[in-house]
Amino acid sequence: MLHRELPDRGPIVSPNMVDYARTMREFRLDVPARYNWAFDTFDTWARDPAKLALLWVSSDGQPRRFTFAELSERSRRFANVLAGIGVAPGERIFIMLPRVWQWWEIVLGCIRARVVSMPGTTLMTPKDIQYRLAISDAARRPDGTSTSVSSRARRQRCRIRATPATIR
Amino acid sequence: MMIYFTSGTTGFPKMVLHSHASYPIGHVTTGKFWLDNTPEDLHWTISDTGWAQAAWTCLFGPWNMGAALFVWDARGKRFEAAAALEMFARYPITTFFAPPTAYRMFVQESLAKYRFPTLRHCLGAGEAVNPEVIEAWREGTGHHIYEGYGQTETVLLAATFPATPWKPGSMGPASPGHELAIVDDDGNEISRGTEGDLAVRVRPARPVGMFQEYWRNPEATEKCHRGDWYVTGDRASMDDDGYLWFVGRADDVINSASYRIGPFEVESALVEHAAVAEAAVIGKPDALRGEIVKAFVVLAPGHFASEALASELQEHVKAVTAPYKYPREIEFVTDLPKTISGKIRRTELRDMERRRARSPR
Numbered sequence: 001m002l003h004r005e006l007p008d009r010g011p012i013v014s015p016n017m018v019d020y021a022r023t024m025r026e027f028r029l030d031v032p033a034r035y036n037w038a039f040d041t042f043d044t045w046a047r048d049p050a051k052l053a054l055l056w057v058s059s060d061g062q063p064r065r066f067t068f069a070e071l072s073e074r075s076r077r078f079a080n081v082l083a084g085i086g087v088a089p090g091e092r093i094f095i096m097l098p099r100v101w102q103w104w105e106i107v108l109g110c111i112r113a114r115v116v117s118m119p120g121t122t123l124m125t126p127k128d129i130q131y132r133l134a135i136s137d138a139a140r141r142p143d144g145t146s147t148s149v150s151s152r153a154r155r156q157r158c159r160i161r162a163t164p165a166t167i168r
Numbered sequence: 169m170m171i172y173f174t175s176g177t178t179g180f181p182k183m184v185l186h187s188h189a190s191y192p193i194g195h196v197t198t199g200k201f202w203l204d205n206t207p208e209d210l211h212w213t214i215s216d217t218g219w220a221q222a223a224w225t226c227l228f229g230p231w232n233m234g235a236a237l238f239v240w241d242a243r244g245k246r247f248e249a250a251a252a253l254e255m256f257a258r259y260p261i262t263t264f265f266a267p268p269t270a271y272r273m274f275v276q277e278s279l280a281k282y283r284f285p286t287l288r289h290c291l292g293a294g295e296a297v298n299p300e301v302i303e304a305w306r307e308g309t310g311h312h313i314y315e316g317y318g319q320t321e322t323v324l325l326a327a328t329f330p331a332t333p334w335k336p337g338s339m340g341p342a343s344p345g346h347e348l349a350i351v352d353d354d355g356n357e358i359s360r361g362t363e364g365d366l367a368v369r370v371r372p373a374r375p376v377g378m379f380q381e382y383w384r385n386p387e388a389t390e391k392c393h394r395g396d397w398y399v400t401g402d403r404a405s406m407d408d409d410g411y412l413w414f415v416g417r418a419d420d421v422i423n424s425a426s427y428r429i430g431p432f433e434v435e436s437a438l439v440e441h442a443a444v445a446e447a448a449v450i451g452k453p454d455a456l457r458g459e460i461v462k463a464f465v466v467l468a469p470g471h472f473a474s475e476a477l478a479s480e481l482q483e484h485v486k487a488v489t490a491p492y493k494y495p496r497e498i499e500f501v502t503d504l505p506k507t508i509s510g511k512i513r514r515t516e517l518r519d520m521e522r523r524r525a526r527s528p529r
Contacts, residue, residue, distance in 0.1 A: 027344035037192035121218030
Protein backbone atom coordinates (compact mmCIF):
# COMPACT_ATOMS: atom_id res chain seq x y z
CA MET A 1 0.00 0.00 0.00
CA LEU A 2 0.97 3.58 -0.54
CA HIS A 3 1.20 4.18 3.17
CA ARG A 4 4.44 2.30 3.33
CA GLU A 5 6.02 4.00 0.36
CA LEU A 6 6.77 7.19 2.22
CA PRO A 7 9.05 7.08 5.23
CA ASP A 8 7.37 7.57 8.57
CA ARG A 9 8.32 11.04 9.62
CA GLY A 10 7.60 10.48 13.27
CA PRO A 11 6.92 13.34 15.65
CA ILE A 12 7.76 16.77 14.28
CA VAL A 13 10.63 18.18 16.26
CA SER A 14 10.30 21.77 15.12
CA PRO A 15 8.83 23.74 12.22
CA ASN A 16 11.01 25.41 9.58
CA MET A 17 10.61 28.69 11.43
CA VAL A 18 11.11 28.62 15.20
CA ASP A 19 12.05 32.25 15.89
CA TYR A 20 9.99 34.76 13.89
CA ALA A 21 12.03 37.87 14.73
CA ARG A 22 15.30 36.17 13.90
CA THR A 23 13.97 34.77 10.61
CA MET A 24 12.73 38.21 9.62
CA ARG A 25 16.18 39.65 10.28
CA GLU A 26 18.25 36.96 8.62
CA PHE A 27 16.22 35.40 5.80
CA ARG A 28 17.40 36.26 2.28
CA LEU A 29 16.52 34.84 -1.10
CA ASP A 30 19.40 34.56 -3.54
CA VAL A 31 18.69 35.10 -7.21
CA PRO A 32 21.46 33.70 -9.43
CA ALA A 33 22.37 35.70 -12.51
CA ARG A 34 21.38 32.81 -14.74
CA TYR A 35 18.60 30.65 -13.45
CA ASN A 36 15.93 28.29 -14.72
CA TRP A 37 13.77 26.73 -12.01
CA ALA A 38 13.21 23.48 -13.93
CA PHE A 39 16.93 22.80 -14.42
CA ASP A 40 18.32 24.44 -11.30
CA THR A 41 15.80 23.47 -8.64
CA PHE A 42 13.42 20.78 -9.85
CA ASP A 43 16.15 18.63 -11.42
CA THR A 44 18.17 18.76 -8.20
CA TRP A 45 15.47 16.62 -6.57
CA ALA A 46 15.45 14.37 -9.65
CA ARG A 47 19.00 13.18 -8.89
CA ASP A 48 17.44 10.68 -6.50
CA PRO A 49 15.76 8.38 -9.05
CA ALA A 50 13.22 7.05 -6.54
CA LYS A 51 12.09 10.35 -5.03
CA LEU A 52 8.33 10.84 -5.27
CA ALA A 53 7.20 14.13 -6.84
CA LEU A 54 3.51 13.58 -7.51
CA LEU A 55 0.94 11.13 -6.22
CA TRP A 56 -1.99 11.62 -8.53
CA VAL A 57 -5.40 10.03 -8.04
CA SER A 58 -7.77 9.85 -11.00
CA SER A 59 -11.42 10.80 -10.77
CA ASP A 60 -12.32 7.11 -10.41
CA GLY A 61 -9.86 6.69 -7.56
CA GLN A 62 -6.86 5.08 -9.31
CA PRO A 63 -3.52 6.30 -7.92
CA ARG A 64 -0.50 6.92 -10.13
CA ARG A 65 2.95 7.83 -8.90
CA PHE A 66 5.50 10.08 -10.61
CA THR A 67 9.06 10.55 -9.45
CA PHE A 68 10.94 13.81 -9.88
CA ALA A 69 13.11 11.94 -12.39
CA GLU A 70 10.14 10.85 -14.49
CA LEU A 71 8.57 14.32 -14.58
CA SER A 72 11.96 15.79 -15.40
CA GLU A 73 12.23 13.47 -18.39
CA ARG A 74 8.63 14.01 -19.50
CA SER A 75 8.88 17.79 -19.27
CA ARG A 76 12.11 17.73 -21.32
CA ARG A 77 10.20 15.95 -24.03
CA PHE A 78 7.40 18.49 -23.86
CA ALA A 79 9.95 21.32 -24.13
CA ASN A 80 11.25 19.61 -27.27
CA VAL A 81 7.72 19.37 -28.64
CA LEU A 82 7.30 23.11 -28.14
CA ALA A 83 10.54 23.83 -29.97
CA GLY A 84 9.53 21.35 -32.67
CA ILE A 85 6.27 23.13 -33.43
CA GLY A 86 8.04 26.48 -33.51
CA VAL A 87 7.09 28.01 -30.17
CA ALA A 88 9.96 30.36 -29.31
CA PRO A 89 11.10 31.50 -25.85
CA GLY A 90 8.93 34.37 -24.64
CA GLU A 91 5.86 33.27 -26.60
CA ARG A 92 2.68 32.64 -24.65
CA ILE A 93 0.87 29.37 -24.21
CA PHE A 94 -2.62 29.28 -22.79
CA ILE A 95 -3.25 26.22 -20.61
CA MET A 96 -6.70 25.22 -19.53
CA LEU A 97 -6.82 21.77 -18.03
CA PRO A 98 -8.54 20.02 -15.14
CA ARG A 99 -6.38 18.46 -12.44
CA VAL A 100 -4.75 15.97 -14.81
CA TRP A 101 -1.11 15.08 -14.16
CA GLN A 102 -0.21 16.44 -17.61
CA TRP A 103 -0.68 19.97 -16.28
CA TRP A 104 2.49 19.67 -14.19
CA GLU A 105 4.43 18.17 -17.11
CA ILE A 106 3.33 21.00 -19.42
CA VAL A 107 4.08 23.84 -17.00
CA LEU A 108 7.50 22.36 -16.25
CA GLY A 109 8.15 21.93 -19.97
CA CYS A 110 7.23 25.57 -20.63
CA ILE A 111 9.62 26.74 -17.91
CA ARG A 112 12.41 24.65 -19.45
CA ALA A 113 11.72 26.06 -22.90
CA ARG A 114 11.39 29.60 -21.50
CA VAL A 115 7.91 29.75 -22.94
CA VAL A 116 5.40 31.84 -20.98
CA SER A 117 2.63 29.65 -19.60
CA MET A 118 -0.75 31.21 -18.86
CA PRO A 119 -2.87 28.87 -16.75
CA GLY A 120 -6.60 29.47 -16.78
CA THR A 121 -9.52 27.85 -15.03
CA THR A 122 -11.71 25.25 -16.74
CA LEU A 123 -14.72 27.29 -15.59
CA MET A 124 -14.05 29.81 -18.35
CA THR A 125 -16.64 30.48 -21.00
CA PRO A 126 -15.74 30.91 -24.70
CA LYS A 127 -15.98 34.68 -24.19
CA ASP A 128 -13.50 34.57 -21.29
CA ILE A 129 -11.09 32.49 -23.37
CA GLN A 130 -11.42 34.74 -26.39
CA TYR A 131 -10.62 37.83 -24.30
CA ARG A 132 -7.53 36.21 -22.78
CA LEU A 133 -6.17 34.89 -26.07
CA ALA A 134 -6.71 38.24 -27.75
CA ILE A 135 -4.95 40.44 -25.18
CA SER A 136 -2.03 38.03 -24.78
CA ASP A 137 -1.42 37.08 -28.45
CA ALA A 138 -1.18 33.49 -27.29
CA ALA A 139 0.82 31.32 -29.66
CA ARG A 140 -0.92 28.04 -29.04
CA ARG A 141 -3.57 26.43 -27.04
CA PRO A 142 -2.33 23.36 -25.19
CA ASP A 143 -3.60 21.00 -27.85
CA GLY A 144 -1.29 22.60 -30.40
CA THR A 145 -3.94 24.26 -32.57
CA SER A 146 -3.71 27.93 -33.45
CA THR A 147 -5.21 30.83 -31.57
CA SER A 148 -8.42 31.64 -33.40
CA VAL A 149 -11.27 30.94 -31.08
CA SER A 150 -14.87 31.33 -31.97
CA SER A 151 -17.91 29.22 -31.48
CA ARG A 152 -15.55 26.26 -31.56
CA ALA A 153 -14.23 27.21 -28.15
CA ARG A 154 -16.76 25.32 -26.12
CA ARG A 155 -16.36 22.20 -28.22
CA GLN A 156 -12.60 22.57 -27.99
CA ARG A 157 -12.80 22.87 -24.26
CA CYS A 158 -14.69 19.60 -24.11
CA ARG A 159 -12.07 17.92 -26.25
CA ILE A 160 -9.23 19.13 -24.07
CA ARG A 161 -11.10 17.98 -21.03
CA ALA A 162 -11.81 14.58 -22.45
CA THR A 163 -8.42 13.83 -23.94
CA PRO A 164 -5.67 15.85 -22.33
CA ALA A 165 -3.13 13.57 -23.94
CA THR A 166 -3.79 15.07 -27.39
CA ILE A 167 -1.08 17.59 -26.64
CA ARG A 168 1.61 14.97 -26.60
CA MET B 169 7.89 33.02 -17.37
CA MET B 170 4.29 32.88 -16.28
CA ILE B 171 1.24 35.06 -16.73
CA TYR B 172 -1.87 34.91 -14.59
CA PHE B 173 -5.05 36.78 -15.28
CA THR B 174 -6.42 38.67 -12.28
CA SER B 175 -9.94 37.63 -11.41
CA GLY B 176 -11.41 40.99 -12.29
CA THR B 177 -13.43 41.84 -9.19
CA THR B 178 -13.15 45.48 -10.20
CA GLY B 179 -12.77 45.40 -13.97
CA PHE B 180 -11.46 43.40 -16.91
CA PRO B 181 -8.78 40.85 -16.02
CA LYS B 182 -5.21 42.16 -16.13
CA MET B 183 -2.15 40.10 -17.07
CA VAL B 184 0.15 39.60 -14.09
CA LEU B 185 3.68 38.89 -15.37
CA HIS B 186 6.06 36.83 -13.25
CA SER B 187 9.73 36.16 -14.04
CA HIS B 188 11.83 33.01 -13.61
CA ALA B 189 12.78 34.41 -10.21
CA SER B 190 9.64 36.01 -8.80
CA TYR B 191 7.29 33.05 -8.55
CA PRO B 192 9.72 30.10 -8.55
CA ILE B 193 12.29 31.51 -6.12
CA GLY B 194 9.87 33.80 -4.28
CA HIS B 195 7.72 30.84 -3.32
CA VAL B 196 10.55 29.42 -1.21
CA THR B 197 9.04 31.75 1.40
CA THR B 198 5.60 30.19 0.87
CA GLY B 199 6.81 26.59 0.92
CA LYS B 200 9.31 26.87 3.73
CA PHE B 201 7.64 29.09 6.30
CA TRP B 202 3.92 28.74 5.65
CA LEU B 203 3.48 25.23 4.23
CA ASP B 204 6.36 24.19 6.49
CA ASN B 205 7.26 21.60 3.86
CA THR B 206 10.27 19.27 3.99
CA PRO B 207 11.46 16.52 1.60
CA GLU B 208 9.44 14.01 3.68
CA ASP B 209 6.06 15.68 3.18
CA LEU B 210 3.12 14.76 0.98
CA HIS B 211 1.26 18.01 0.43
CA TRP B 212 -2.34 18.27 -0.79
CA THR B 213 -3.78 21.51 -2.15
CA ILE B 214 -7.42 21.59 -3.18
CA SER B 215 -7.38 24.04 -6.09
CA ASP B 216 -8.21 24.28 -9.75
CA THR B 217 -5.00 24.29 -11.84
CA GLY B 218 -6.00 27.65 -13.31
CA TRP B 219 -5.68 29.71 -10.12
CA ALA B 220 -2.47 31.33 -8.91
CA GLN B 221 -3.10 29.24 -5.79
CA ALA B 222 -1.92 26.22 -7.79
CA ALA B 223 1.44 27.92 -8.48
CA TRP B 224 1.72 28.89 -4.82
CA THR B 225 0.98 25.61 -3.08
CA CYS B 226 0.61 22.99 -5.79
CA LEU B 227 3.81 23.66 -7.72
CA PHE B 228 6.59 26.00 -6.56
CA GLY B 229 5.96 26.04 -2.79
CA PRO B 230 6.16 22.28 -2.10
CA TRP B 231 8.59 21.34 -4.90
CA ASN B 232 11.08 24.02 -3.81
CA MET B 233 11.25 22.13 -0.52
CA GLY B 234 11.40 18.68 -2.13
CA ALA B 235 7.94 17.70 -0.85
CA ALA B 236 5.70 15.45 -2.97
CA LEU B 237 2.36 16.73 -4.26
CA PHE B 238 -0.87 14.90 -3.74
CA VAL B 239 -3.45 15.66 -6.44
CA TRP B 240 -6.97 14.30 -6.66
CA ASP B 241 -8.53 14.84 -10.06
CA ALA B 242 -12.08 15.03 -8.70
CA ARG B 243 -13.34 16.02 -12.10
CA GLY B 244 -16.97 16.45 -13.02
CA LYS B 245 -18.07 15.96 -9.44
CA ARG B 246 -19.51 18.55 -7.16
CA PHE B 247 -17.13 19.13 -4.30
CA GLU B 248 -17.98 16.44 -1.76
CA ALA B 249 -16.63 17.07 1.70
CA ALA B 250 -17.08 13.45 2.80
CA ALA B 251 -15.18 11.99 -0.17
CA ALA B 252 -12.36 14.50 0.33
CA LEU B 253 -12.07 13.74 4.05
CA GLU B 254 -11.71 10.03 3.31
CA MET B 255 -8.48 10.74 1.41
CA PHE B 256 -6.60 11.39 4.66
CA ALA B 257 -6.95 7.77 5.78
CA ARG B 258 -6.22 6.36 2.34
CA TYR B 259 -3.07 8.33 1.50
CA PRO B 260 -0.24 9.54 3.79
CA ILE B 261 -1.02 13.24 3.40
CA THR B 262 0.99 15.34 5.88
CA THR B 263 0.27 18.97 4.95
CA PHE B 264 -2.99 20.29 3.56
CA PHE B 265 -4.35 23.45 1.95
CA ALA B 266 -8.03 24.11 1.28
CA PRO B 267 -9.94 27.30 0.53
CA PRO B 268 -12.11 28.58 3.39
CA THR B 269 -15.31 27.51 1.59
CA ALA B 270 -14.07 23.91 1.69
CA TYR B 271 -13.23 24.12 5.40
CA ARG B 272 -16.71 25.52 6.04
CA MET B 273 -18.11 22.39 4.40
CA PHE B 274 -15.70 20.06 6.22
CA VAL B 275 -16.78 21.26 9.66
CA GLN B 276 -20.42 20.52 8.77
CA GLU B 277 -19.41 16.84 8.66
CA SER B 278 -18.94 14.88 11.85
CA LEU B 279 -15.14 14.93 11.74
CA ALA B 280 -14.89 12.25 14.44
CA LYS B 281 -15.89 9.69 11.78
CA TYR B 282 -12.68 10.30 9.83
CA ARG B 283 -9.06 9.44 10.48
CA PHE B 284 -6.10 11.77 9.92
CA PRO B 285 -3.20 9.46 10.75
CA THR B 286 -0.38 11.39 9.03
CA LEU B 287 -1.77 14.94 8.85
CA ARG B 288 0.35 17.47 10.74
CA HIS B 289 -0.16 20.97 9.27
CA CYS B 290 -3.21 22.71 7.71
CA LEU B 291 -3.56 25.91 5.73
CA GLY B 292 -6.21 28.23 4.34
CA ALA B 293 -6.15 31.37 2.17
CA GLY B 294 -8.15 33.30 -0.40
CA GLU B 295 -10.34 35.01 2.15
CA ALA B 296 -10.44 35.10 5.93
CA VAL B 297 -11.22 31.81 7.64
CA ASN B 298 -13.95 32.30 10.19
CA PRO B 299 -12.45 31.78 13.72
CA GLU B 300 -15.35 29.43 14.59
CA VAL B 301 -14.39 27.26 11.62
CA ILE B 302 -10.78 27.16 12.81
CA GLU B 303 -11.94 26.05 16.28
CA ALA B 304 -14.24 23.37 14.85
CA TRP B 305 -11.51 21.99 12.58
CA ARG B 306 -9.09 21.90 15.49
CA GLU B 307 -11.62 20.12 17.65
CA GLY B 308 -12.28 17.54 14.94
CA THR B 309 -8.74 16.94 13.66
CA GLY B 310 -6.40 18.32 16.31
CA HIS B 311 -4.91 20.77 13.81
CA HIS B 312 -4.95 24.54 13.61
CA ILE B 313 -5.63 26.23 10.23
CA TYR B 314 -2.73 28.55 9.45
CA GLU B 315 -3.95 31.44 7.33
CA GLY B 316 -1.98 33.07 4.56
CA TYR B 317 -2.39 36.37 2.75
CA GLY B 318 -1.06 37.37 -0.64
CA GLN B 319 -2.13 38.08 -4.18
CA THR B 320 -1.62 36.78 -7.70
CA GLU B 321 0.89 39.65 -7.96
CA THR B 322 2.90 38.44 -4.95
CA VAL B 323 4.04 35.41 -3.00
CA LEU B 324 3.09 34.97 0.65
CA LEU B 325 2.95 38.45 2.21
CA ALA B 326 1.57 37.70 5.66
CA ALA B 327 0.50 34.63 7.56
CA THR B 328 -0.24 33.07 10.88
CA PHE B 329 2.87 30.95 11.50
CA PRO B 330 3.43 28.14 14.00
CA ALA B 331 6.11 30.39 15.56
CA THR B 332 3.79 33.40 16.05
CA PRO B 333 0.94 33.52 18.60
CA TRP B 334 -2.51 33.31 17.04
CA LYS B 335 -4.78 36.36 17.21
CA PRO B 336 -8.20 35.24 15.98
CA GLY B 337 -9.39 37.39 13.08
CA SER B 338 -5.94 38.75 12.22
CA MET B 339 -4.05 37.73 9.08
CA GLY B 340 -0.87 37.60 11.12
CA PRO B 341 2.43 39.45 10.69
CA ALA B 342 4.48 40.01 7.50
CA SER B 343 6.25 37.03 5.93
CA PRO B 344 10.06 36.84 5.77
CA GLY B 345 11.48 38.94 2.96
CA HIS B 346 8.68 41.53 3.08
CA GLU B 347 8.18 44.83 4.84
CA LEU B 348 4.50 45.70 5.01
CA ALA B 349 2.96 48.98 6.09
CA ILE B 350 -0.32 50.84 6.17
CA VAL B 351 0.04 53.98 4.05
CA ASP B 352 -2.05 57.05 3.27
CA ASP B 353 -2.87 58.58 -0.12
CA ASP B 354 0.60 60.12 -0.37
CA GLY B 355 2.46 56.91 0.47
CA ASN B 356 3.31 57.91 4.05
CA GLU B 357 3.15 55.29 6.76
CA ILE B 358 0.32 55.96 9.18
CA SER B 359 0.07 55.24 12.88
CA ARG B 360 -0.56 51.78 14.28
CA GLY B 361 -4.20 50.85 14.70
CA THR B 362 -5.40 53.21 11.98
CA GLU B 363 -6.98 51.85 8.82
CA GLY B 364 -5.34 52.60 5.49
CA ASP B 365 -3.95 51.03 2.32
CA LEU B 366 -1.97 47.86 2.86
CA ALA B 367 1.35 48.22 1.02
CA VAL B 368 4.60 46.33 0.38
CA ARG B 369 7.95 48.15 0.37
CA VAL B 370 9.46 47.88 -3.14
CA ARG B 371 12.17 50.59 -2.88
CA PRO B 372 15.08 50.64 -2.51
CA ALA B 373 14.80 46.85 -2.88
CA ARG B 374 11.92 45.08 -4.58
CA PRO B 375 11.17 41.74 -2.86
CA VAL B 376 12.09 38.75 -5.03
CA GLY B 377 8.51 37.45 -5.12
CA MET B 378 6.90 40.60 -6.54
CA PHE B 379 5.44 40.45 -10.06
CA GLN B 380 7.24 42.33 -12.83
CA GLU B 381 4.32 44.37 -14.14
CA TYR B 382 0.83 44.20 -15.53
CA TRP B 383 1.87 43.16 -18.99
CA ARG B 384 0.96 45.63 -21.73
CA ASN B 385 -0.75 47.84 -19.17
CA PRO B 386 1.73 50.45 -17.86
CA GLU B 387 -1.10 52.63 -16.51
CA ALA B 388 -2.29 49.85 -14.22
CA THR B 389 1.30 49.10 -13.16
CA GLU B 390 1.89 52.74 -12.30
CA LYS B 391 -1.41 53.04 -10.47
CA CYS B 392 -0.53 50.33 -7.93
CA HIS B 393 2.81 51.95 -7.02
CA ARG B 394 2.94 54.90 -4.64
CA GLY B 395 6.34 56.26 -3.58
CA ASP B 396 8.39 53.41 -2.16
CA TRP B 397 5.37 51.12 -1.97
CA TYR B 398 3.35 48.66 -3.98
CA VAL B 399 -0.25 49.25 -2.93
CA THR B 400 -2.22 46.02 -2.70
CA GLY B 401 -5.67 47.55 -3.08
CA ASP B 402 -6.66 46.04 0.25
CA ARG B 403 -7.63 48.10 3.29
CA ALA B 404 -6.23 46.99 6.63
CA SER B 405 -4.74 48.18 9.90
CA MET B 406 -1.62 47.05 11.74
CA ASP B 407 -1.46 46.66 15.51
CA ASP B 408 1.47 47.33 17.83
CA ASP B 409 2.77 43.78 17.36
CA GLY B 410 2.85 44.17 13.57
CA TYR B 411 -0.22 41.95 13.05
CA LEU B 412 -2.47 42.88 10.15
CA TRP B 413 -6.24 43.21 10.35
CA PHE B 414 -8.09 43.00 7.06
CA VAL B 415 -10.94 45.43 6.35
CA GLY B 416 -11.80 44.86 2.68
CA ARG B 417 -10.87 45.71 -0.88
CA ALA B 418 -10.30 49.46 -1.15
CA ASP B 419 -13.09 49.78 -3.70
CA ASP B 420 -15.50 47.87 -1.48
CA VAL B 421 -15.13 49.83 1.76
CA ILE B 422 -18.27 51.77 2.65
CA ASN B 423 -18.17 55.30 4.03
CA SER B 424 -21.42 55.95 5.85
CA ALA B 425 -21.72 59.11 7.95
CA SER B 426 -17.92 59.04 8.43
CA TYR B 427 -17.98 55.43 9.58
CA ARG B 428 -15.77 53.24 7.43
CA ILE B 429 -17.36 49.85 7.11
CA GLY B 430 -15.80 46.74 5.57
CA PRO B 431 -18.32 44.66 3.66
CA PHE B 432 -16.95 41.29 4.83
CA GLU B 433 -17.88 41.84 8.44
CA VAL B 434 -21.48 42.71 7.60
CA GLU B 435 -21.72 39.84 5.12
CA SER B 436 -20.33 37.39 7.68
CA ALA B 437 -22.86 38.61 10.24
CA LEU B 438 -25.71 38.10 7.76
CA VAL B 439 -24.53 34.64 6.73
CA GLU B 440 -24.55 33.57 10.37
CA HIS B 441 -28.35 33.86 10.25
CA ALA B 442 -30.08 30.59 9.33
CA ALA B 443 -32.24 32.21 6.63
CA VAL B 444 -29.26 33.55 4.68
CA ALA B 445 -27.38 31.48 2.12
CA GLU B 446 -25.23 34.28 0.71
CA ALA B 447 -24.91 38.02 1.06
CA ALA B 448 -23.14 40.91 -0.67
CA VAL B 449 -22.85 44.30 0.97
CA ILE B 450 -22.15 47.61 -0.77
CA GLY B 451 -22.38 51.33 -0.13
CA LYS B 452 -25.43 52.91 -1.73
CA PRO B 453 -25.27 56.66 -2.46
CA ASP B 454 -27.29 58.58 0.12
CA ALA B 455 -27.92 62.32 0.32
CA LEU B 456 -27.74 62.45 4.10
CA ARG B 457 -25.03 59.94 4.99
CA GLY B 458 -22.89 59.90 1.85
CA GLU B 459 -23.49 56.18 1.64
CA ILE B 460 -25.70 53.72 3.43
CA VAL B 461 -25.02 50.03 3.94
CA LYS B 462 -27.09 48.00 1.52
CA ALA B 463 -27.22 44.20 1.57
CA PHE B 464 -28.17 41.88 -1.26
CA VAL B 465 -29.31 38.64 0.29
CA VAL B 466 -29.81 35.20 -1.23
CA LEU B 467 -32.10 33.20 1.03
CA ALA B 468 -31.50 29.61 2.11
CA PRO B 469 -34.01 27.00 0.87
CA GLY B 470 -37.27 27.13 2.80
CA HIS B 471 -37.06 30.84 3.62
CA PHE B 472 -39.07 33.55 1.90
CA ALA B 473 -38.59 37.27 1.47
CA SER B 474 -40.72 39.54 3.64
CA GLU B 475 -40.56 42.88 5.43
CA ALA B 476 -40.54 40.98 8.70
CA LEU B 477 -37.53 38.90 7.68
CA ALA B 478 -35.67 42.03 6.54
CA SER B 479 -36.21 43.62 9.97
CA GLU B 480 -35.16 40.42 11.65
CA LEU B 481 -31.89 40.37 9.68
CA GLN B 482 -31.23 44.00 10.54
CA GLU B 483 -31.71 43.27 14.25
CA HIS B 484 -29.48 40.20 13.91
CA VAL B 485 -26.61 42.26 12.44
CA LYS B 486 -26.99 44.91 15.14
CA ALA B 487 -26.74 42.15 17.73
CA VAL B 488 -23.64 40.38 16.38
CA THR B 489 -21.59 43.37 15.20
CA ALA B 490 -21.36 47.09 15.92
CA PRO B 491 -24.87 48.54 15.40
CA TYR B 492 -23.73 51.29 13.00
CA LYS B 493 -22.82 48.60 10.48
CA TYR B 494 -26.32 47.21 10.08
CA PRO B 495 -27.74 47.30 6.55
CA ARG B 496 -30.32 50.07 6.32
CA GLU B 497 -31.55 48.55 3.11
CA ILE B 498 -31.96 44.86 2.27
CA GLU B 499 -32.82 43.51 -1.15
CA PHE B 500 -33.62 39.85 -1.61
CA VAL B 501 -32.17 38.38 -4.81
CA THR B 502 -31.92 34.91 -6.35
CA ASP B 503 -28.21 35.10 -7.07
CA LEU B 504 -25.19 37.40 -6.92
CA PRO B 505 -22.89 38.55 -9.75
CA LYS B 506 -19.55 36.78 -9.49
CA THR B 507 -16.23 36.46 -11.28
CA ILE B 508 -15.37 33.04 -12.66
CA SER B 509 -13.21 32.45 -9.61
CA GLY B 510 -16.37 32.83 -7.54
CA LYS B 511 -15.61 36.20 -5.96
CA ILE B 512 -18.57 38.52 -5.57
CA ARG B 513 -18.51 41.43 -8.03
CA ARG B 514 -19.62 44.21 -5.70
CA THR B 515 -18.60 46.70 -8.38
CA GLU B 516 -21.47 45.42 -10.54
CA LEU B 517 -23.96 45.86 -7.69
CA ARG B 518 -22.67 49.39 -7.08
CA ASP B 519 -23.04 50.27 -10.76
CA MET B 520 -26.58 48.94 -10.69
CA GLU B 521 -27.44 51.13 -7.71
CA ARG B 522 -25.97 54.18 -9.43
CA ARG B 523 -28.01 53.51 -12.54
CA ARG B 524 -31.14 53.16 -10.45
CA ALA B 525 -30.36 56.44 -8.67
CA ARG B 526 -30.07 58.24 -12.01
CA SER B 527 -33.31 56.89 -13.43
CA PRO B 528 -35.82 56.60 -10.62
CA ARG B 529 -38.63 54.23 -11.43
